[in-house]
Amino acid sequence: MxxxxxxxxxxxxxxxxxxxxxxxxxxxxxxxxxxxxxxxxxxxxxxxxxxxxxxxxxxxxxxxxxxxxxxxxxxxxxxxxxxxxxxxxxxxxxxxxxxxxxxxxxxxxxxxxxxxxxxxxxxxxxxxxxxxxxxxxxxxxxxxxxxxxxxxxxxxxxxxxxxxxxxxxxxxxxxxxxxxxxxxxxxxxxxxxxxxxxxxxxxxxxxxxxxxxxxxxxxxxxxxxxxxxxxxxxxAFIGSMNFIDATVEGADGDALIVDAGPVGRIRAGLPADGAPAAGTTVIVGIRPEKLILADSPPGEGANSIRARLTAASYLGERSHYFLQVDGLAEPLSIARQNTQAQLLHEADAGSELWLTWSPASGIVLPAAG
Ligand SMILES: Nc1ncnc2c1ncn2[C@@H]1O[C@H](COP(=O)(O)OP(=O)(O)O)[C@@H](O)[C@H]1O
Ligand SMILES: [Mg+2]
The missing domain is CATH 3.40.50.300 (P-loop containing nucleotide triphosphate hydrolases)
Known part of the structure; x- marks a missing residue:
């Protein structure tokens, strides 16, 4: 500049x-x-x-x-x-x-x-x-x-x-x-x-x-x-994002460990201004394209959760999927480019899949606004 x-x-x-x-x-x-x-x-x-x-x-x-x-x-x-x-x-x-x-x-x-x-x-x-x-x-x-x-x-x-x-x-x-x-x-x-x-x-x-x-x-x-x-x-205004309520447990290296209720204990990105105190209520935001669908649980370090496909919509170059995690109020939204990966369809609704994402994809936001 x-x-x-x-x-x-x-x-x-x-x-x-x-x-x-x-x-x-x-x-x-x-x-x-x-x-x-x-x-x-x-x-x-x-x-x-x-x-x-x-x-x-x-x-x-x-x-x-x-x-x-x-x-x-x-x-x-x-x-x-x-x-x-x-x-x-x-x-x-x-x-x-x-x-x-x-x-x-x-x-x-x-x-x-x-x-x-x-x-x-x-x-x-x-x-x-x-x-x-x-x-x-x-x-x-x-x-x-x-x-x-x-x-x-x-x-x-x-x-x-x-x-x-x-x-x-x-x-x-x-x-x-x-x-x-x-x-x-x-x-x-x-x-x-x-x-x-x-x-x-x-x-x-x-x-x-x-x-x-x-x-x-x-x-x-x-x-x-x-x-x-x-x-x-x-x-929410800039693109779309999944929001998960969570409580801070503590920091571990460059990750923040939170208890995300039905989603379990997950690792999120450490906020630039440092880790909020243990016990703080936060929201973990994850962009739809950062959630990855998998057939098996991921290796060490990544987050994962079992979820059930509830809806699929095909949008040409990409697809949108909705997956329900037991206990969450709303399904999670996943966006995937339709490159090599096998497409999921409406008829696949009900199938159980793994959702995985890297700790850095989880953005820690204040609980209010
Ligand atoms: N001349 C005016 N008289 C009364 N209310 C106005 C006037 N101009 C703007 N407003 C109100 O101020 C707010 C902001 O308007 P505006 O600046 O036009 O918003 P934006 O451009 O972001 O759509 C709105 O609630 C609008 O109704
Ligand atoms: Mg205007």
């Missing part, structure tokens, strides 16, 4: 609408050149926080600094920021070039300067040759690029993007993830990207802030967020 780790600095920002705490005490530092995602379910305050950064909404308390300057009370046009809105409204009566150059005309640049900047922006979003097209004569994906070019043409220090891919169909959305990431690397502008789509955030962002109910619950790289979530809420 670059030399300014607090290029965008959000200090204890809150915004209330009546009794709704849309943004509730958020503090974040975003680095220069970073691709940063705000991820959370609908209504968690992502758009409100982005609008506060853009100057379209004033916070009730807290402050916003960009590149060292206090922006808290500055209007949008005084901020080195541009925003791509969720419904990127482009002007239907203007052609592509005119749409992109629109904001520059108001800046009093010469025709020549505007033409050069528009050409540069068209090239950046790979729309060369389409400048003369009417805004309604381009596809959804191209319209999305026009909106991006219109924001980039003003050379902002920070680009704010509010669910910019949500209007596109699935294939185009996945293709645009790759392109948008490449474009951000190329222009080197700090991107703050809002989405409710976990995969979108994981595939594009350098770091992700997960928000619930106006609060930031965890900020991490995609890999850390998925591999070491710090709460049950975050773990």
């Amino acid at each position: 670059s030399n300014k780790p607090d290029f965008v600095s959000i200090g204890d920002v809150s915004k209330h609408f009546g009794s709704v705490r849309a943004v509730d005490g958020v503090s974040l530092d975003i680095a220069q050149g970073e691709f940063f995602a705000l991820l959370g379910p609908s209504g968690c305050g992502k758009t409100t926080l982005l609008r506060i950064l853009g100057g379209f909404e004033a916070p009730n308390s807290g402050n916003v600094h960009i590149d060292g300057a206090d922006m808290t009370l500055q209007p949008p046009n005084r901020r080195p920021v541009n925003m791509v809105f969720q419904n990127y409204a482009i002007f239907p009566h203007l052609n592509v070039r005119e749409n992109i150059g629109y904001g520059l005309r108001k800046e009093g640049l010469s025709k020549q300067q505007i033409a050069e900047r528009v050409d540069e922006a068209l090239a950046t979003v790979k729309l060369e040759g389409l400048g003369g097209r009417g805004a309604t004569e381009v596809s959804g994906g191209q319209r999305q690029r026009v909106a991006l070019a219109r924001a980039l043409v003003k050379h902002p220090k920070v680009l704010l993007l509010d669910e910019p891919l949500s209007a596109l169909d699935k294939n185009l959305r996945e293709q645009m993830r790759v392109e948008l990431r490449a474009l951000q690397q190329q222009v080197g502008i700090t991107f703050i990207f809002v989405t409710h789509d976990q995969e979108e955030a994981l595939s594009m962002a350098d770091r992700i802030a997960v928000m619930f109910d106006g609060k930031v619950r965890q900020v991490d790289t995609p890999e850390h967020l998925y591999e070491t979530p710090r709460s049950k809420d975050v773990a």
Whole structure:
């Protein structure tokens, strides 16, 4: 990451609408050149926080600094920021070039300067040759690029993007993830990207802030967020996870020994901040793809439990299985790539199998939230 780790600095920002705490005490530092995602379910305050950064909404308390300057009370046009809105409204009566150059005309640049900047922006979003097209004569994906070019043409220090891919169909959305990431690397502008789509955030962002109910619950790289979530809420939101209630017995090397009731005594990963005291109630979280099906019990060191297949669903490149362990309230969910392993089917329901997993696959989470 670059030399300014607090290029965008959000200090204890809150915004209330009546009794709704849309943004509730958020503090974040975003680095220069970073691709940063705000991820959370609908209504968690992502758009409100982005609008506060853009100057379209004033916070009730807290402050916003960009590149060292206090922006808290500055209007949008005084901020080195541009925003791509969720419904990127482009002007239907203007052609592509005119749409992109629109904001520059108001800046009093010469025709020549505007033409050069528009050409540069068209090239950046790979729309060369389409400048003369009417805004309604381009596809959804191209319209999305026009909106991006219109924001980039003003050379902002920070680009704010509010669910910019949500209007596109699935294939185009996945293709645009790759392109948008490449474009951000190329222009080197700090991107703050809002989405409710976990995969979108994981595939594009350098770091992700997960928000619930106006609060930031965890900020991490995609890999850390998925591999070491710090709460049950975050773990369940980023992908899916099996949760098993357990009581800490003690540490053994780099494993934590817990009593997991019906699952028995198992070994889990030792939390980074050390072993919780013996007797502490915890939750052990295990991702579905880290549970392995076996015909016989595993060797020393791994965890294992006998379980009964209750359901199987075939999803093409992978299958999902559900296995019930006697005494557990819910079956465990297992995901397996359909490579060489023999498939299990609905007709196999009732068969008894071994489930095994490595200690490090068990993530120790606090019992509450
Ligand atoms: N202008 C507004 N007036 C009243 N309530 C609002 C306004 N804008 C947002 N809210 C409320 O604030 C909360 C957060 O909204 P929003 O920031 O749009 O969430 P997100 O973008 O994560 O879906 C929601 O409960 C929403 O209804
Ligand atoms: Mg929103």
